[in-house]
Every structure is written in structure tokens, then in C-alpha cells.
Amino acid sequence: MRLDANLGWLFTELPFEQRFDSAAAAGFTGVEYADPYPYTPAWLTKRLSDAGLKQVLINTPGTCMDANFRDGVDQSLEYAVELGSSFLHLVGGTVPDGVSPDRAFARYVGNVAWAADRATGCGVQLLLEAQSKPGFVLSSQEQAAAVAGEIGVGLLFDVFHAQVMETDLLGSLTESLPVTRHVQIGDSPGRGEPGTGDIPWPGVFAVLAGHDGWIGCEYQPVADTASGLKWIKELLP
Numbered sequence: 001m002r003l004d005a006n007l008g009w010l011f012t013e014l015p016f017e018q019r020f021d022s023a024a025a026a027g028f029t030g031v032e033y034a035d036p037y038p039y040t041p042a043w044l045t046k047r048l049s050d051a052g053l054k055q056v057l058i059n060t061p062g063t064c065m066d067a068n069f070r071d072g073v074d075q076s077l078e079y080a081v082e083l084g085s086s087f088l089h090l091v092g093g094t095v096p097d098g099v100s101p102d103r104a105f106a107r108y109v110g111n112v113a114w115a116a117d118r119a120t121g122c123g124v125q126l127l128l129e130a131q132s133k134p135g136f137v138l139s140s141q142e143q144a145a146a147v148a149g150e151i152g153v154g155l156l157f158d159v160f161h162a163q164v165m166e167t168d169l170l171g172s173l174t175e176s177l178p179v180t181r182h183v184q185i186g187d188s189p190g191r192g193e194p195g196t197g198d199i200p201w202p203g204v205f206a207v208l209a210g211h212d213g214w215i216g217c218e219y220q221p222v223a224d225t226a227s228g229l230k231w232i233k234e235l236l237p
């Protein structure tokens with residue numbers, strides 16, 4: 001399985017610029033982070049190439065609910081192309097106060113379709129993710145997979161969020177796998193390393209044997225990042 005390190009969550013003991021080398025030294029070959037925007041693409045590209053890392057994923061700067069969402073898509077596509085990122089996560093966002101869920105959902109779908117059109121031919125795959133945050137526009141894997149399939153973008157299956165949202169995590173993961181292009185992992189409750197919560201990881205990794213892609217480590221290390229990586233030897237098949 002190809003694991004990548006989310007540098008917004010892992011190696012945060014170090015300044016951002018040092019996290020690339022630490023991820024590579026720990027054996028990761030790819031990285032993701034939600035927020036590249038404080039840095040220039042050239043600066044980030046140098047960190048990646050010096051450490052020999054692949055950029056796997058970045059997020060849009062805002063969410064699909066924001067009035068300036070479309071400007072954010074253009075900016076994030078420029079970053080994703082320059083960094084050679086495989087994926088751009090179109091962050092869904094929460095239903096704004098005073099807007100009905102139906103109206104918010106229609107705005108969401110319209111914005112995702114617009115972004116998909118905008119991304120045509122640029123070599124970056126767009127992803128949608130359901131999240132367990134209260135009021136999040138995509139509130140189940142089934143709903144996220146349906147929108148992704150309809151518009152022709154991919155699904156980001158976040159195992160932590162899914163464990164909180166779904167009654168049958170393994171069933172949901174199995175059903176979602178055909179449209180899942182990227183996976184993120186963290187245990188629940190607590191969002192620590194796999195093995196620190198209740199998620200049935202042997203079952204999760206058995207299903208993920210059918211996932212031909214990256215698995216992003218998006219968890220909060222319980223102690224320090226390096227010692228927490230022991231879960232890889234303990235739990236990966």
C-alpha cells in the first residue's frame with residue numbers, strides 16, 4: 001500500500017519546510033497538505049524535489065459554499081498543475097446559516113460541475129469528500145459517491161469521518177471503492193494513529209487491498225510522529 005504523509009497533521013513538531021525531509025526519511029514517497037497557499041509553487045516544488053517526494057493532494061483554499069469559490073478553484077488548479085499534484089480536493093463546506101439545505105446542495109453541485117469543467121485537460125483529478133462535521137454539505141459516503149459519479153469526479157474516502165457517519169464502515173468502504181480515488185486514514189474516536197481507537201483496521205486494510213492508489217495519513221499523532229509510525233508494521237498486511 002502506498003502511504004503518503006499529510007504535512008498539516010504529521011511532523012508538526014517541525015517547521016513546515018523541514019517536514020518534507022522528515023517524511024522522506026521516515027520512508028514516505030508522497031505528501032499531501034490542505035494549504036499550500038502561504039508558499040509559492042516554486043518554493044514548494046523545490047522542497048518536493050530536494051526530498052524526492054510526489055505531491056499527492058492539495059485542497060481548495062475555501063469551500064464550495066464560499067462566494068469566491070470559483071476564484072479559489074483557479075488558484076488551486078494553478079498550484080496543483082505546478083506541483084504535479086495528482087488530486088485537488090474540492091472542500092464541500094457547511095450549509096450557511098439562513099440557507100435551506102436544498103438550496104445549499106444545489107449551489108454545491110453547480111460549483112462542483114463548474115470546477116470539473118474548468119479542470120478539463122489539466123491532468124489533475126478533482127475529489128469530493130463527505131465529512132462528519134455538523135451541517136457539512138455531504139453527509140454520507142453514498143451521497144458523495146452519487147454526486148461524484150454524476151459529475152464525473154472522484155471520491156476521497158476518509159476512514160475517520162466515515163466511522164463517525166456510517167453505521168457499517170466496512171460495507172460503506174466496499175461499496176464506495178469503485179469511485180474512490182484517494183483514501184485518508186485516522187482512528188476514531190480521537191483521530192490518532194490507526195490502532196489508537198475503535199476502527200477495525202485489519203478489515204479496513206483487507207478492503208483497501210483493492211484500492212490502487214495512495215492512502216493519506218491524516219491523523220493527530222498521539223505522541224510524536226516518528227514513534228507513532230509503529231502502527232505501519234503492526235497493522236499493514
Ligand SMILES: O=C(O)C(=O)CO
Pocket residue numbers: 129131158161184218
Ligand atoms: O478537514 C478534515 O477533517 C478533512 O478530513 C480534510 O480532508
